Amino acid sequence: MKTYNLCLLGFGNVGRALLILLQEKTAELRERYQIEWRLTGVATRRLGWLANPDGLDVSALLAGQFELLTTVASGDDVRDWLSAARADVLFELTSLNVDTGQPAIEHIRAALEHGAHAITANKGTVVHGYRELQALARRQRRSFLFEATVMGGAPIFSLFASSLPASNIIRFRGVVNSTSNVILEEIERGKSLEQAIQTAQELGIAETDPSADVDGWDAAVKVSAIATVLMDTPTPLANIEVEGIRHLDAEQIRAARAAGTPYKLVAQIEKIGEGIRAFVKPQRLSPPDPLAAVTAGSMLAHFELDTLPGLTITLDVPDYGPAGPLGPAVTAYDVLADFIRAVQSEQRG
Numbered sequence: 001m002k003t004y005n006l007c008l009l010g011f012g013n014v015g016r017a018l019l020i021l022l023q024e025k026t027a028e029l030r031e032r033y034q035i036e037w038r039l040t041g042v043a044t045r046r047l048g049w050l051a052n053p054d055g056l057d058v059s060a061l062l063a064g065q066f067e068l069l070t071t072v073a074s075g076d077d078v079r080d081w082l083s084a085a086r087a088d089v090l091f092e093l094t095s096l097n098v099d100t101g102q103p104a105i106e107h108i109r110a111a112l113e114h115g116a117h118a119i120t121a122n123k124g125t126v127v128h129g130y131r132e133l134q135a136l137a138r139r140q141r142r143s144f145l146f147e148a149t150v151m152g153g154a155p156i157f158s159l160f161a162s163s164l165p166a167s168n169i170i171r172f173r174g175v176v177n178s179t180s181n182v183i184l185e186e187i188e189r190g191k192s193l194e195q196a197i198q199t200a201q202e203l204g205i206a207e208t209d210p211s212a213d214v215d216g217w218d219a220a221v222k223v224s225a226i227a228t229v230l231m232d233t234p235t236p237l238a239n240i241e242v243e244g245i246r247h248l249d250a251e252q253i254r255a256a257r258a259a260g261t262p263y264k265l266v267a268q269i270e271k272i273g274e275g276i277r278a279f280v281k282p283q284r285l286s287p288p289d290p291l292a293a294v295t296a297g298s299m300l301a302h303f304e305l306d307t308l309p310g311l312t313i314t315l316d317v318p319d320y321g322p323a324g325p326l327g328p329a330v331t332a333y334d335v336l337a338d339f340i341r342a343v344q345s346e347q348r349g
C-alpha cells in the first residue's frame with residue numbers, strides 16, 4: 001500500500017478542516033481505498049515553508065504549536081519545498097486572487113512539474129490557468145482537480161465528467177456565493193454590513209478579503225469557472241456583468257424580505273450561439289423560485305441541458321455542526337474526494 005506525502009499550501013479555514021477530515025478518515029482511506037498518508041509539508045506566508053519527509057506532527061500543527069514541528073531545511077520557494085517534502089500531492093488552499101490567480105497558478109505548475117497531483121479550492125487557478133494546467137497535468141500523467149472551487153462540498157465538475165456524457169449546458173442559474181447569502185440574511189435580522197461580514201468570517205466562509213464576496217467577484221469567478229470548464233467557453237471576468245450587494249441599503253434589504261421577495265445574489269449564464277452571456281447581480285426573488293429559498297451558507301445550482309430540461313443541485317450548509325462551522329468542513333470534503341479520485345486514477349494507470 002502506498003503512503004502519500006501530502007503538502008498543504010495555505011493553512012486557513014479550509015486547510016485546517018482538511019487536516020481534521022483526513023485524520024477522521026484515515027482508517028476508511030486505508031481500508032476502502034488502499035491509501036496511507038502523512039503530512040510532509042505545510043506552508044503559509046507567516047509560517048514559511050515547513051517540510052519533513054518523515055512526517056510532520058499533525059496534532060501539534062492543529063494545536064498551533066508550530067515550535068514543536070520538527071522540520072528539515074526546505075529552501076525559500078515552492079519548488080525547493082516540494083522537493084524537501086517529497087510531495088506526492090499538493091493541496092493548494094491559499095487566498096483567492098481574482099485578477100491573476102497568482103501565485104496559486106505557479107504553485108500548481110510547480111507541483112505538477114515536480115510529479116505531484118495538484119488539488120485546489122482556489123478558483124483563481126481555474127479562471128486564469130485552466131487550459132495550461134490541465135494540459136500540463138496530462139503531460140505529467142498527474143491530476144489537476146478543483147471540485148471545491150464551485151459550491152464547495154457539492155459535486156459539480158465531477159458529476160458532469162462522470163455522469164452526464166454528451167450533455168451541453170444551455171442555461172445555468174444559481175446562488176453560488178454563500179457569504180453574500182449570510183450577509184443579506186444577517187442584515188434582514190438587523191445587523192449592519194460590517195457586523196454581517198464578521199458573522200460570515202466567524203463561519204469561515206468569507207474570502208480572505210471579503211470584498212470579493214460583497215462586490216460579486218467570488219460569484220463571478222465561479223461563473224467563469226463553470227463557463228470555462230463545463231461549457232468549453234473560456235470567459236474572462238471582463239465578459240461578465242458583475243454587481244455586488246454593497247450598494248443595497250439595509251432598509252431596502254429588510255423591506256424586500258418583509259414583502260416576501262428577498263434579495264439573493266444571483267449568478268446566471270446563457271448560451272447564445274457560440275458564446276455566452278453571463279451576469280452576477282442581486283435580484284428580488286419570489287418563493288416559487290427555488291433560489292429564493294436558499295438560506296444561510298447553503299447554495300444552489302440549476303442547469304438546463306440539451307439532454308435534461310432541469311437539473312438542480314442543492315447543498316445544504318447549516319452554520320454549525322457538532323465540531324464547529326460547517327462551511328470549511330464541507331469544502332474540505334470536496335478536496336478529500338478529489339484526493340481519492342487522483343489516487344484512483346493513478347491506481348488505474
Ligand SMILES: NC(=O)C1=CN([C@@H]2O[C@H](COP(=O)(O)OP(=O)(O)OC[C@H]3O[C@@H](n4cnc5c(N)ncnc54)[C@H](OP(=O)(O)O)[C@@H]3O)[C@@H](O)[C@H]2O)C=CC1
Nearest residue numbers: 010011012013014044045046094095096121122152205208
Ligand atoms: N472558506 C470556504 O468556505 C471556501 C474557500 N474556498 C477557497 O479556498 C481557499 C482558502 O480559503 P480559506 O481557507 O477560507 O482562506 P483563509 O484566509 O482562511 O486562509 C488562507 C491561507 O492561505 C495562506 N496564504 C495566502 N496567500 C498565500 C501565499 N501567497 N503564499 C502562501 N500562503 C498563502 C494564508 O496564510 P498567510 O496569510 O500566513 O500567508 C492562510 O493560511 C481560497 O482560495 C478560497 O477562495 C473555496 C470554497 C469554500
Ligand SMILES: N[C@@H](CC=O)C(=O)O
Nearest residue numbers: 177178179205206207
Ligand atoms: N467565499 C466563498 C467561499 C467558497 O467559495 C463563498 O462565500 O461562497
